[in-house]
Amino acid sequence: MPVMPDGAKKPMATNFDIKNPSGLSEAEAARRLREEGYNELPSAKRHRSLLAIAFGVIREPMFLLLVSCGAIYLALGDRTEGLLLLSFVIVIIGITLYQERRTERTLEALRDLSSPRALVIRDGKQKRIVGREVVPGDILVLAEGDRVPADALVMSCTNLTIDESLLTGESVPVRKVACTTEAKMDRxxxxxxxxxxxxxxxxxxxxxxxxxxxxxxxxxxxxGRSLQTVESEDTLLQKETRRLVRNIAIIGLCVSTIVVVVYGLTRGDWLQGFLAGITLGMAVLPEEFPVVLTLFIALGAWRISKVRVLTRRAPTIETVGSTTVLCVDKTGTLTLNRMSVAMIAVNREFFDLRKHASDKLPESLHEIVEFSILASEKDPFDPMEKAFKEMGEHYLNHTEHLHRDWTIMGEYELSQKLLALSHVWESPSGEEYVIAAKGAPEAIADLCHFNEAQMRSMAESVSAMAGDGLRVLGVAKSHFSQTATLPREQHDFRFEFLGLVGLSDPVRPDVPDAVKQCHAAGVRVVMITGDYPVTAQSIARQIGLMSADEVITGQELDKMDDAELEQRVRTATIFARVMPEHKLRLVNALKALGEIVAMTGDGVNDAPALKSAHIGIAMGGRGTDVAREAAALVLLDDDFSSIVQAVKLGRRIFDNLRKAMAYIFAIHIPIIGMSLIPVVMKWPLVLFPVHIVFLELIIDPACTLVFEAEPEEADVMSRPPRDPREPVFGRRTLGLSLLQGASVLLIVLGVFAAARHSGLSDEQARAMAFVTMVIANLALILSN
Incomplete structure (x- = not known):
């Protein structure tokens, strides 16, 4: 075995001792899952008992007032009215229990979706499953950026380092080695x-x-820790609403106190005064606001999950509909991520596999196909490497160009400085190593030490292939003596250029329409890709991206200062040859311009940009767990149209929330007026606590069942994004609510006054006024 330098990876052992190298069968895995249970920890949040919910309801200010009213009625000797009021507490507890259970079920479903994923080997095939379905004995395939789904024994590894700070508190990653003897799990x-x-x-x-x-x-x-939970957190809107409710409650307390004192001093009936004061307090307190907000946010997250988008952070519900710029990766989001080799170029001669799928591959192309496979993993997971393997099995099967029995001796990784990787293989002769390299054409040209003429020739071929929307890679080969120490860097090999390979990745069928919807909704779509500018422009034109002629490359980004970048990103919609590290600069530049930025990402290096963006969107299918944890949304099917649907739902949720809030505000105006005006005018009380509680029983379900389920407006995706700083109660909304509430108040007052003037008793006039208010309440629901 040769001495391996620090710059090269050591080989992955293939002869580890596993009783079943094909992994568990699906039947055995299912049996173990039944016996062992799901791979999850007990939920950190227990469901509240009925008694705890009842106690929580009683502690609310509204219901303390309700109980107080019941006690006063009992003190006055009116047992029927007092018991009726107290019985309403049971009804409201039932409604609260239903709402809380519905919210808990929604959050529980989201917690299940947020479970980390695991790549396992079952029935001899790699399969990605939900982490909670891993069972003892499963063979786990671990890669950079993954969360380890279970305690496990390492059977083989290549430069494997693990961050165990969660368990040990030590921030420095620890190195792992393969198990060579039987061992039991240690600390x-x-x-x-x-x-x-x-x-x-x-x-x-x-x-x-x-x-x-x-x-x-x-x-x-x-x-005893629980990691994978969807944390509930107060949003800006919740905090704003809580302050509003608190301020109104303070005002209501002061006014109610004044009413009690004035009523007692002017009429001498202090018990009735207390009843009038409590009635006014119940009328003033808008306790529905925080309940409705919590419900809308929880059900909003549930609705968004129905379009295959997981909400990991509650504030996203408020801002997702306000997105102004949507930055998306090309591969796998705008395209299907189903790579196939479409064209091969050797010595300026092009062979289009799409036109010659059933033909034999010319002998002159066998070598480039051979080395493109050698530069890939033996059991590939990456779509590009799968495409190389499928091409080899189709065209080179039963030839000497496929080397299934060769042993990989080392690997040189792709880096930001050199976008190429190399695999070192041991040849059967045992005399030399065979090195296969693939990567960006300019990186392969660098490894092959191209002169200017060769660079120009290759650039022309690359441009021709990229113009057809193909992703272009270069392939090279080298040999090295087994008696020498392998070099630290790929540059030290003497590579020979073999040619170019163009891979096609079809655009998702629904993407052009989704992009069109974004443009109509005032959302600018920005495409970010590591491909060539010409390839990016070809895809941009296919999907209907605006300003497809302007492209900014990663090299140009590196040369720009922040001020210049801010100017360029105002109009640019294509960024090509971009590394993950560039995404953070793009996000910050767009945020500096006042844009509301949504950014997609899937790798470990994407995490800073995802965290910095207003709405970080991680890929659920191919994304790393680190990216998922940094993001606010997780795209479960990696489909661009799902993001557009989430924006649409975000706008609908906020629209419906505004309607519900406007309705609550409007209906409280006549309730307050009919509680206060009779005291001031020395009329008999029109509304008693029982009336207000009855109205509350209409308001809460109306907000839950009617407003939350209201379909989106016809213009929801044809108007500009909403400013997230815009309050729920803008001037127009507040003015409309005041007008509606005042109109209902005048109508109810008119009915009450007319009934009294016509000679009806106070009880009859009160009944007519209350029926009018109930009808007006239903009219408010319909009008909003």
């Missing part, structure tokens, strides 16, 4: 141990491990 901490633990993070490298403990039978389970 975390320290280098060169063959154990990985649930919840820890793969910082670099890759590995294969066998799950030993799941769920509560893990190290983190013993500590």
């Amino acid at each position: 975390p901490g320290g280098d060169d141990l063959p154990f990985v633990f649930s919840g820890t993070l793969v910082v670099s490298g890759q590995g294969v491990a066998v799950a030993q403990g799941t769920g509560a039978n893990t190290e983190i389970g013993q500590i």
Whole structure:
């Protein structure tokens, strides 16, 4: 075995001792899942009992006033009225219980969706499953950016380092080694141990491990922490509403106190005065606001999950409809991420596989196909490498160009400085290594030390292929003596250029229409890709992107200062040859212009940009767990149209929330007026607590069932985005609510006055006024 330098990766062992190298069968996995249970920890939040919910309801100011009224009626000897009021508490507890259970079920479903994923080997095939379905004995495939789904024993690894700070508090990642003898799981901490633990993070490298403990039978389970939960947090709108309710409650308390004193002093009936004061307090207090907000946010997250978008942070519900710029990755989001080799170019000769799918591959192209496969993983997961393997099996099967029995001896990784990677293979002769490289054409040209003439020739070929919307890669080969130490860098090999490979990735069928919807809704779509500018422009034209002629490359970004970048991003919609590190600069530049930015990402290096964006969107299908945790939304199907649907739903949710708030505000005006005006005018009381409670029983379900379920407006995606700083109660909304409420108040007052003037008794006039208010309440629901 040769000496491996620090710059090259050591090989992954392939002869580890696993009783079943094909992994568990699906039937065996299902049996173990039934026996062991799901791979999850007990929920950190217990469901509140009926008694706890009832106690919570009684503690609310509104219901303290209600109980007080019931007690006063009993003190006055009116048992029927007093018991009726107290019975309403039970009804309201029932409504609250229903709403809370519905909210809990919604959040529980979101917690299940947010479970980390796991790549396992079952029935001899790699399969990505929900992390909670991992069972002891599963073979886990670990890669950079993954959360380890279970406590496991490492059977093979390549430069595997793990961040175990969650368990140990040590921020420095620890190095892992493969298990060479039988071993039992030990405690975390320290280098060169063959154990990985649930919840820890793969910082670099890759590995294969066998799950030993799941769920509560893990190290983190013993500590008793619950990681994967959808945390409830107060949004800006919730805080604003809470302040509003508090201020109104203080005003209501002061006015109610004045009413009690004035009523008692002027009429001498202090019990009736207390009743009038409590009635006014109940009328003034808009306790529905926080309830409605919580409900809309929870159900909004649930509705958005129905379009395959998981909401990880509640504030996103408020801002998703306000998005002004949507920055998206091309591959897998705008396209299907189903790569196939479409064209091969060798010595300026092009062979279009799309036109010759059934033909034999010319002998002159066999070598480039051979080395493109050698530069890929043996069992590829990446769509590009799958495309190379499928091409080889189709055209080179039963030839000497496929080397299934070769052993990989090392790997040189792709980096930001050099967008190419190399695999070092041991040849059967045992005399030399065979090195296969693939990567960006300019990087391969660099490895092959091209002169200017060669660069121009290659650039022309690349431009021709990229103009057809193809993703272009270069392929090269080299040989190296096995008696020497492998070099630290790829540059030290003497590479020979073999040619170019163009891969096609079809645009998703629904993307052009979704982009058109974004433009109509005032949302600018920005495409970010690592492909060539010409390839990016071709895709941009296919999907109907605006300003497709202006392209900014990663190299140009590096040369710009922040001021220049801010000017360029005002109109640019295509960024090509961009690295993940550039995304953060783009987000910050757009935010500096006052844009509301949504950014997609899937890799570890995308996490800072996802966290900085107003709405970070991680890819659920191909994204790393680190990206998912940094994001506010997770796109479960990696489909661009799902983002557009989330924007549409976000606008609908806010519209309906505004309607519900406007209705609540409007209906409280006549309730307050009919509680205060009779006291001032020395009329008999029109509204008693029982009337107000009855109206409350209409208001809450109306907001829950009617307004929350209201379909979107016809112009929801044909108007500009809303400013997120715009309050729910803008001047127009507030004015309309005041006008509606005042109109209802005047009508009810008119009915009450007319009834009294016509000689009806106070009870009859009160009944007519109350019936009028109920009808007007229903009219407000319909009009809003």
